[in-house]
Amino acid sequence: MTIADDFTRLYADALVWDQHTCLALEPPGDVSELLRFHAAGASLISLNVGFGKHGPEEVAVAIDSFRKQLAAGPEQLRLVGTLAELDAARAEGAAGVVFDLEGADALGGSLARVGEYYGAGVRTLLMA
Numbered sequence: 001m002t003i004a005d006d007f008t009r010l011y012a013d014a015l016v017w018d019q020h021t022c023l024a025l026e027p028p029g030d031v032s033e034l035l036r037f038h039a040a041g042a043s044l045i046s047l048n049v050g051f052g053k054h055g056p057e058e059v060a061v062a063i064d065s066f067r068k069q070l071a072a073g074p075e076q077l078r079l080v081g082t083l084a085e086l087d088a089a090r091a092e093g094a095a096g097v098v099f100d101l102e103g104a105d106a107l108g109g110s111l112a113r114v115g116e117y118y119g120a121g122v123r124t125l126l127m128a
Contacts, residue, residue, distance in 0.1 A: 015119060046123065051101070078097065
């Protein structure tokens with residue numbers, strides 16, 4: 001075995017997580033653009049749904065659009081919320097997708113939105 005063979009095997013078996021990627025938010029972009037991450041071997045893709053100036057209303061529009069697009073396909077991308085769901089997606093050859101927020105403006109001053117966003121698929125929030 002060569003080092004290249006070892007690396008190829010390691011990469012294929014690894015959980016490859018892209019922590020923060022962006023699509024257009026106004027209007028929300030096309031999730032099929034995330035297929036390039038799947039093709040590169042990503043197991044989990046964290047898609048930004050708001051940053052800086054985006055308040056709760058703008059974030060809700062982005063989340064709604066991205067959730068609908070992911071539910072309709074492409075089949076290589078699947079919205080996941082748990083490790084078990086990610087494992088199931090990977091077993092079927094799909095990449096898992098979660099959402100992230102960059103900054104706390106999206107909370108609109110209400111900590112209750114943390115739970116709401118979690119229920120909608122947000123898994124990380126950068127307090128910037």
